[in-house]
Amino acid sequence: MLHCGLCLKYNDMPDEIKKDLPANFKITIDNITIDVAPGTTILNAARAIGGDVAPPAMCYYSKLEGSGGKCRTCLVEVAAGSTADPRPMPKLVASCRTTVMDGMIVKNITSDKVTDARNGVVEFLLINHPLDCPICDQAGECHLQDLGYDHGKEGTRYKFARRTFVREDIGPFIQLHMTRCILCYRCTYVADQITNKRVHGIVDRGDHAAISTYISKAIENDFSGNMIDVCPVGALTDKTFRFKNRVWFTKPVDAHRNCKNPECCGKATLWLRGDEVFRVTARKDQWGEVQSYSGKPGWICNTCRFDKKKTSDWNIEGVTPISRHSVIGANKYKKLEVPQETIQEVMKGIEPKLLMNIHNVSEVNNPNIHLSEIERPANSGDFKKAGQHIIGDGESRQWGMKPLNGKEQTNEVD
Amino acid sequence: MQALTTKSKEVSREPMSFWEKMYLPAIFKGMMITFSHIFKKKPTINYPEKKRPFSPVFRGLQILNRDEEGRENCTACGLCAVACPAEAITMEAAERQPGEENLYREEKYAAKYEINMLRCIFCGLCEEACPKDAIYLSETFTPADYQRKQFIYGKKDLLIPHPTEDPEAYKKALGNRAKKEPVN
Numbered sequence: 001m002l003h004c005g006l007c008l009k010y011n012d013m014p015d016e017i018k019k020d021l022p023a024n025f026k027i028t029i030d031n032i033t034i035d036v037a038p039g040t041t042i043l044n045a046a047r048a049i050g051g052d053v054a055p056p057a058m059c060y061y062s063k064l065e066g067s068g069g070k071c072r073t074c075l076v077e078v079a080a081g082s083t084a085d086p087r088p089m090p091k092l093v094a095s096c097r098t099t100v101m102d103g104m105i106v107k108n109i110t111s112d113k114v115t116d117a118r119n120g121v122v123e124f125l126l127i128n129h130p131l132d133c134p135i136c137d138q139a140g141e142c143h144l145q146d147l148g149y150d151h152g153k154e155g156t157r158y159k160f161a162r163r164t165f166v167r168e169d170i171g172p173f174i175q176l177h178m179t180r181c182i183l184c185y186r187c188t189y190v191a192d193q194i195t196n197k198r199v200h201g202i203v204d205r206g207d208h209a210a211i212s213t214y215i216s217k218a219i220e221n222d223f224s225g226n227m228i229d230v231c232p233v234g235a236l237t238d239k240t241f242r243f244k245n246r247v248w249f250t251k252p253v254d255a256h257r258n259c260k261n262p263e264c265c266g267k268a269t270l271w272l273r274g275d276e277v278f279r280v281t282a283r284k285d286q287w288g289e290v291q292s293y294s295g296k297p298g299w300i301c302n303t304c305r306f307d308k309k310k311t312s313d314w315n316i317e318g319v320t321p322i323s324r325h326s327v328i329g330a331n332k333y334k335k336l337e338v339p340q341e342t343i344q345e346v347m348k349g350i351e352p353k354l355l356m357n358i359h360n361v362s363e364v365n366n367p368n369i370h371l372s373e374i375e376r377p378a379n380s381g382d383f384k385k386a387g388q389h390i391i392g393d394g395e396s397r398q399w400g401m402k403p404l405n406g407k408e409q410t411n412e413v414d
Numbered sequence: 415m416q417a418l419t420t421k422s423k424e425v426s427r428e429p430m431s432f433w434e435k436m437y438l439p440a441i442f443k444g445m446m447i448t449f450s451h452i453f454k455k456k457p458t459i460n461y462p463e464k465k466r467p468f469s470p471v472f473r474g475l476q477i478l479n480r481d482e483e484g485r486e487n488c489t490a491c492g493l494c495a496v497a498c499p500a501e502a503i504t505m506e507a508a509e510r511q512p513g514e515e516n517l518y519r520e521e522k523y524a525a526k527y528e529i530n531m532l533r534c535i536f537c538g539l540c541e542e543a544c545p546k547d548a549i550y551l552s553e554t555f556t557p558a559d560y561q562r563k564q565f566i567y568g569k570k571d572l573l574i575p576h577p578t579e580d581p582e583a584y585k586k587a588l589g590n591r592a593k594k595e596p597v598n
Contacts, residue, residue: 132520133491133545134489134491134493134520134545134546135489135491135520135521135522139491242509243490243507243508243509243522244507245507246491246492246496248492248496249492249495249496327496330496331496331501355562356562356563358530358566360563361563361566362504362528362530362566363526363528363568364504364505364506364526364527364528365504365506371506377508377509378506378507378508378509378525379508379509379510379511380508380511380514380525382508382525383506383508383525383526396570396571396573397557397564397567397571398475398477398554398567398571398572398587
């Protein structure tokens, strides 16, 4: 029988062979057996089992046709090809591109070869990826960061200069940091399949390969923002959210609105800080992909993503469930309701006398200044305005003198 | 009930003996202990005039570090704030504009950085969390003050003096420990 899933896919099989195949294939992944439909990839079969058995994927995206096969993080060992031909496959195979066969035995986390190979792949992915997680907006929800934590080495063996690019604006809302790109091609598939016409792609080859729009041509279609959600690293980030806040200080809530765009599902996650909407993203499923609604992926349009930055624009459903192992859930209350203030009731309407109102003293989180309403990354000019309500510039409490640096002082005038 | 420590002694409820009723011997015994301390070495240090040596791991007031060119190290990554068990640290980030390269080391920097010293417990977790060598706990005590608002430390209070523009203050701010630390 057919041996190699790589060379012949189920869909390409002649009908007379298809006829002889059972309706469901029995496949064993890490000693867990599951029945899947013919034509399923090993990765999707493993995802059906769920948990640690599912191999990580950086380039494969189940909602994007044709994605996968580029990053090699989903490599698995096939210990037996099928019942008919139980020979093992000679090399590790990319599970996102290999379809299952009946009686196939796959080893993922139980195989040392796979772990070893995956560690190597992560090292390769990180060769050119800058370690600027403290600056990157994706930190905290970055797939490469998670992968690095699971499989990465502590140091680097790479001695040469990393490739660098000047950061680029893709349209008014999207920031491209080509230095962080791992060339997974997901965004180009988004541009291909979701938006009307593709205006950006990968130019050059090999080490010179780069995502570009050719002369920074602006992307003007309604769904270009989904590239941000699809990007596994911080290469494509939301410019309206850029540097405004860290992911783990914002509180994700599920919300929906009646979007007039028929293609837009209108269901999104709002990332709040207090009542301020800092960022709007599509809702993500457990694999970090955009959630599907009745079989259709829930892409959201640019109006929902970039223009509706008020809680009044949305019907908030509730707090997005976040894994308790994720940093995003750190230091947050798990409910939306604000506890009722009882002091006034007890004091019979007398306002409580605060010894100090932190907003009168503090320069951050000023309730009168909304960072989320600035349409670009905040800069020193915004903070000069933001700090005007504060008096109390003077000598440093710690060093007993004024800051010397003249320019800095203007930034700091409060 | 089981005693919590071995040092606890049960209170005696017996009537006092003749010596105990006399009262004065017990007083003299107590005073003897008191007066004997006059001739012992004084453990008190007259603080502002005389200072005790710091432990090498002493954790005092935070400082925000600069690199050797005087650019601020902090990139407002928020790891100190998320590590802070007292939630004393808050910050707001800004993007570095062209022309500000001599002020900030990375393309993002902390435009506002505040530590609420009323909340801070000086645990040093911010220092441990920092990936950019930007925050350190120095040898300085938090000074006392009469008003609560004086304890909200902003960037002007925390930033270390400029190493090239004000080398003397910078050296002073580094303290005694800095030179003992190995240079990596």
